[in-house]
Amino acid sequence: MSKPHDQNERRRFLKTSAIAAGGSLLGGLVGGHAAAQQPPMQGMGPGMDSMPGMKHGGELPKPIGEPQAGPPTDVSDVYDGYSRFKPGRGNSPDSDYYLGKLMPGFRSPDAAPAPFVAPDLEKLPWKMVRGAKEFHLRPMAVEREFLPGYKMNVYGYNGSMPGPTIEVTQGDRVRIIVTNELPEATSTHWHGLDLPVQWDGASELTQNLIEPGQSFAYEFDVHEEGTFFYHSHIPMQEANGSVGFFIIHPKKPFDPPVDRDFGLIFQNFFIEPSQTIADSWRMDWNWHTINGRSGPFTTPLVCKHGERVRVRIMNFAPMQHHPIHLHGHTFWITGHEGARVPKSAWVPRNTSLIGIAQATDFEFIANNPGDWMLHCHMVHHMMNHMTRQVGPRVRDTTVDRYLANLDVHPSGDLTKEDPGFRTPGYPQKMQGMKMSDEFMQTIWNRREVQGMRAMWPMSVMGLMTTLRVLPDDLYRIVMESDEPVEKGAVFAEIVRRFGTPARYEAAPKMKGRM
Amino acid sequence: MTKLIAAALLLAAPAFAAAQQLLRLPPAALMPKGGGHEYTRPPAIPAPLNDIAGLDYPEPSIATSAYALDSLLSLAASNNPTLVQARLHISGELAKALQAGLYPNPMLSYEADQIFVKNDRVANTPGEFQGAIAQQRIVTAGKLRLSREKYQRRAHVAEHLAVTQQFRVCNDIRIHFYQALAAQATLAIRRELQKTAEDSALTSQESYNMGQARRPEVRRTNVALQRTRLDVLSAENAYQEHFRRLAALVGAPLPGGAVVGELMPECPVLTYEEALQRLIAESPELAAARAKLSVDQATVSRELVQWVPDLVVKGGAGYNFESQEAVAAAGLQIEVPLYDRNQGTVQQARSDYARQRREIDRVELELRDRLATTYQQYVTSLQHAFEYERLILPELKAAYAELLQSYKENRVDWPEVLMAQHDYFDARLTQVDNLMHARTQEVLIYGFLLHDGLRAAQGIAPPGHIDAVPKPR
Numbered sequence: 010m011s012k013p014h015d016q017n018e019r020r021r022f023l024k025t026s027a028i029a030a031g032g033s034l035l036g037g038l039v040g041g042h043a044a045a046q047q048p049p050m051q052g053m054g055p056g057m058d059s060m061p062g063m064k065h066g067g068e069l070p071k072p073i074g075e076p077q078a079g080p081p082t083d084v085s086d087v088y089d090g091y092s093r094f095k096p097g098r099g100n101s102p103d104s105d106y107y108l109g110k111l112m113p114g115f116r117s118p119d120a121a122p123a124p125f126v127a128p129d130l131e132k133l134p135w136k137m138v139r140g141a142k143e144f145h146l147r148p149m150a151v152e153r154e155f156l157p158g159y160k161m162n163v164y165g166y167n168g169s170m171p172g173p174t175i176e177v178t179q180g181d182r183v184r185i186i187v188t189n190e191l192p193e194a195t196s197t198h199w200h201g202l203d204l205p206v207q208w209d210g211a212s213e214l215t216q217n218l219i220e221p222g223q224s225f226a227y228e229f230d231v232h233e234e235g236t237f238f239y240h241s242h243i244p245m246q247e248a249n250g251s252v253g254f255f256i257i258h259p260k261k262p263f264d265p266p267v268d269r270d271f272g273l274i275f276q277n278f279f280i281e282p283s284q285t286i287a288d289s290w291r292m293d294w295n296w297h298t299i300n301g302r303s304g305p306f307t308t309p310l311v312c313k314h315g316e317r318v319r320v321r322i323m324n325f326a327p328m329q330h331h332p333i334h335l336h337g338h339t340f341w342i343t344g345h346e347g348a349r350v351p352k353s354a355w356v357p358r359n360t361s362l363i364g365i366a367q368a369t370d371f372e373f374i375a376n377n378p379g380d381w382m383l384h385c386h387m388v389h390h391m392m393n394h395m396t397r398q399v400g401p402r403v404r405d406t407t408v409d410r411y412l413a414n415l416d417v418h419p420s421g422d423l424t425k426e427d428p429g430f431r432t433p434g435y436p437q438k439m440q441g442m443k444m445s446d447e448f449m450q451t452i453w454n455r456r457e458v459q460g461m462r463a464m465w466p467m468s469v470m471g472l473m474t475t476l477r478v479l480p481d482d483l484y485r486i487v488m489e490s491d492e493p494v495e496k497g498a499v500f501a502e503i504v505r506r507f508g509t510p511a512r513y514e515a516a517p518k519m520k521g522r523m
Numbered sequence: 524m525t526k527l528i529a530a531a532l533l534l535a536a537p538a539f540a541a542a543q544q545l546l547r548l549p550p551a552a553l554m555p556k557g558g559g560h561e562y563t564r565p566p567a568i569p570a571p572l573n574d575i576a577g578l579d580y581p582e583p584s585i586a587t588s589a590y591a592l593d594s595l596l597s598l599a600a601s602n603n604p605t606l607v608q609a610r611l612h613i614s615g616e617l618a619k620a621l622q623a624g625l626y627p628n629p630m631l632s633y634e635a636d637q638i639f640v641k642n643d644r645v646a647n648t649p650g651e652f653q654g655a656i657a658q659q660r661i662v663t664a665g666k667l668r669l670s671r672e673k674y675q676r677r678a679h680v681a682e683h684l685a686v687t688q689q690f691r692v693c694n695d696i697r698i699h700f701y702q703a704l705a706a707q708a709t710l711a712i713r714r715e716l717q718k719t720a721e722d723s724a725l726t727s728q729e730s731y732n733m734g735q736a737r738r739p740e741v742r743r744t745n746v747a748l749q750r751t752r753l754d755v756l757s758a759e760n761a762y763q764e765h766f767r768r769l770a771a772l773v774g775a776p777l778p779g780g781a782v783v784g785e786l787m788p789e790c791p792v793l794t795y796e797e798a799l800q801r802l803i804a805e806s807p808e809l810a811a812a813r814a815k816l817s818v819d820q821a822t823v824s825r826e827l828v829q830w831v832p833d834l835v836v837k838g839g840a841g842y843n844f845e846s847q848e849a850v851a852a853a854g855l856q857i858e859v860p861l862y863d864r865n866q867g868t869v870q871q872a873r874s875d876y877a878r879q880r881r882e883i884d885r886v887e888l889e890l891r892d893r894l895a896t897t898y899q900q901y902v903t904s905l906q907h908a909f910e911y912e913r914l915i916l917p918e919l920k921a922a923y924a925e926l927l928q929s930y931k932e933n934r935v936d937w938p939e940v941l942m943a944q945h946d947y948f949d950a951r952l953t954q955v956d957n958l959m960h961a962r963t964q965e966v967l968i969y970g971f972l973l974h975d976g977l978r979a980a981q982g983i984a985p986p987g988h989i990d991a992v993p994k995p996r
Contacts, residue, residue: 282935283926396935397938399726399735399937400930400936400938400941402937411927411940412927415924416920417715418715418718419718420718421721421722423724434732434733436733
């Protein structure tokens with residue numbers, strides 16, 4: 010690898026190639042002809058407008074894409090009863106292809122491994138110096154925008170939290186020069202690597218601390234393969250975000266090959282309301298991030314229908330384990346931060362408990378098109394800054410009248426009795442979730458989310474992200490074109506092709522702004 | 524042994540019961556079934572206070588009448604009796620000066636001497652002399668002038684004391700005006716705090732329904748609400764008290780109403796030295812004491828000439844029955860100051876003079892003493908008032924606003940917002956108190972430490988004393 014991975018550059022390349030190779034196709038997908046090419050749907054008229062019972066029939070997105078193109082024909086679809094294009098189990102749990110266990114992706118086994126993608130994180134560049142891949146890592150205080158408009162102060166590396174990904178290949182010799190730009194001493198631990206002890210990075214036990222402004226060069230041979238990470242070995246620096254991926258590709262590519270290789274770092278912080286500095290001394294945690302962002306600012310993992318996908322999740326929460334749950338798919342656990350698990354020990358799951366400082370790799374065939382949640386299942390991790398619901402927000406009054414005159418307390422109606430309060434436990438639905446226009450613009454201003462349902466940001470919060478499984482034509486529209494895509498259009502199209510369109514209700518527009 | 528203990532317990536039991544009876548015990552508590560077994564409604568938000576709450580609650584509580592400080596001062600000037608008293612003290616002293624300077628009246632007498640004296644013709648005549656005599660005391664050594672001057676100087680003292688009284692009245696009006704103003708502001712803030720407590724009670728009900736509060740907590744919130752309502756009543760009563768005291772000072776009945784003015788001190792802030800120099804130079808009490816020294820000086824002068832004998836001359840015309848002819852009579856009388864040269868009174872007057880010199884020192888020291896305390900309270904209250912105005916209130920208000928904004932963005936709990944609001948309102952109460960004290964002390968510092976405007980106006984002699992004599996000197 011001679012230069013860092015650049016997703017934008019890759020996307021530009023794909024977009025250019027697509028236009029060069031099949032410009033007419035893409036033009037046809039998003040243009041006004043799409044509706045004319047759309048085959049009539051069962052139970053529907055020529056458009057969605059006339060669909061009976063449709064609450065927002067007039068606003069349902071128009072058909073897009075090219076469903077007639079269908080799935081690729083040059084790949085094997087079914088292996089021992091398991092299809093890469095529709096959910097299923099296969100013929101036998103004892104089969105190598107049960108739940109798609111060993112079903113290969115589209116990628117050739119001879120090709121290089123699928124590029125590792127950690128959404129919203131950069132990769133650390135390197136250059137060959139005296140026979141070793143030399144990286145320069147700089148621990149420092151950084152500002153990270155957890156959500157649009159929420160710039161939090163944490164620790165990280167090279168201006169990023171989590172730090173940039175170090176990506177090497179098994180057998181490489183690496184030299185990592187750590188220059189401490191923090192105002193306090195640090196050391197760097199290479200988590201999971203079996204190193205000569207002097208490079209382990211355990212502060213004071215194996216090396217002297219790296220004082221502010223000083224550098225320390227770690228140099229070792231890498232014989233491991235799999236998902237690893239580096240982090241400060243000062244506990245409070247760890248709790249403040251000092252971590253990054255250390256991905257080691259196997260010298261002999263893993264079999265079966267995957268088409269996508271995603272990496273997600275899950276973290277928690279405690280940040281007081283109206284505060285931006287993480288309090289690493291707290292024992293509870295109210296901010297949750299994936300690769301340094303919280304839902305709905307987390308970037309979806311977008312893949313094509315039928316691909317084999319690997320997701321590597323690393324839990325770097327200070328003291329909370331995360332039961333990670335993927336909707337719509339059953340995955341095989343294929344490795345941990347220690348090493349790839351032998352195939353005989355792979356376990357199928359929908360949810361995997363990932364402990365602190367553990368990583369889990371899982372793989373699956375993306376055979377179920379749609380937008381699927383991928384999240385920690387702990388209720389309090391599915392939101393940030395959770396607060397009690399008492400007060401004006403449950404009284405149908407606005408806080409603005411309190412803000413209008415701070416010297417006077419608006420009168421409350423002591424005789425008022427909300428009928429809801431006749432039910433013990435009311436209310437359990439969180440009320441008053443509002444997001445500003447600027448916030449929503451930033452959320453929507455990303456290709457990865459184009460065509461999702463209008464209300465999706467209301468449900469993807471905290472330690473949550475989404476997996477988007479898109480048919481090839483829709484993938485191209487979303488990821489390889491700059492065409493505007495109406496909110497809900499991609500989702501509606503998937504429902505048309507794979508769901509029950511007669512019973513589909515479009516999402517309401519959020520007060521006219523979405 | 525066991526019997527002994529049992530006997531002791533039996534003896535102690537009545538004593539314990541007696542002690543219990545000495546205590547006024549509240550009514551028995553309603554004992555609900557243990558919580559946590561099945562749903563129980565939370566204690567309801569208490570109703571407003573009972574009938575006695577309206578006992579001293581004028582309708583409406585704040586009438587439309589509004590009183591400014593200047594109008595109250597004008598009313599007091601013509602109605603406060605002590606100001607009239609002070610003026611009468613001056614008149615009294617001037618009357619004495621008039622009296623003391625009046626020249627003694629002549630004496631007319633009829634004299635008959637040596638009745639039954641014999642002469643050649645009559646064995647017993649009606650007398651050697653029978654006739655009318657006029658007698659006039661000729662006052663010497665300027666005694667009358669000195670006496671008049673002495674009482675004129677006393678009138679001057681009374682003038683200073685009248686100024687003192689004016690300050691007492693005006694300062695007291697000001698102080699009670701600001702206290703009424705503060706009570707009014709306190710009442711307004713207490714009403715806001717009541718609304719906060721009502722909000723807390725509502726929040727408590729909501730929390731109960733969401734399993735976030737238990738019944739004892741709801742009860743505590745209800746009690747807090749009721750105490751806040753009592754605080755409002757106390758504040759209303761306090762305002763009524765201050766307004767009524769203000770009316771008493773003014774000396775005229777005032778229909779219920781509001782006072783309008785500014786609580787924030789407005790005069791330039793004085794250092795202790797400035798305040799002291801101003802007090803020493805301009806205090807009417809000290810001026811009166813100095814003027815009284817002048818009176819005592821005049822008294823000494825007056826008593827020094829007292830020994831100088833007046834001449835009493837007399838003359839008349841009559842008939843000498845012995846010589847049987849009209850004759851004249853003449854006489855001159857003078858007291859010979861052989862023993863009484865007024866030494867004692869002179870000594871007394873000189874002692875009084877010396878005493879008064881010490882009195883000036885005493886008054887000055889007393890003023891310093893009073894100023895020390897007043898200035899301490901002045902500077903402390905100003906420090907508090909200005910700092911609350913500059914930083915504490917804005918900070919608390921900002922904290923409340925930030926929490927409100929955070930609540931709006933679903934970042935904080937409502938009870939935390941209410942607590943911040945309570946803190947802000949509570950600090951405003953403290954600030955009202957700070958301002959009231961600062962204003963009071965400012966009035967005293969600028970008003971020569973004088974107050975107590977219903978104290979009888981002070982004269983040069985003790986009130987009620989009659990020192991008028993036929994011929995004061």
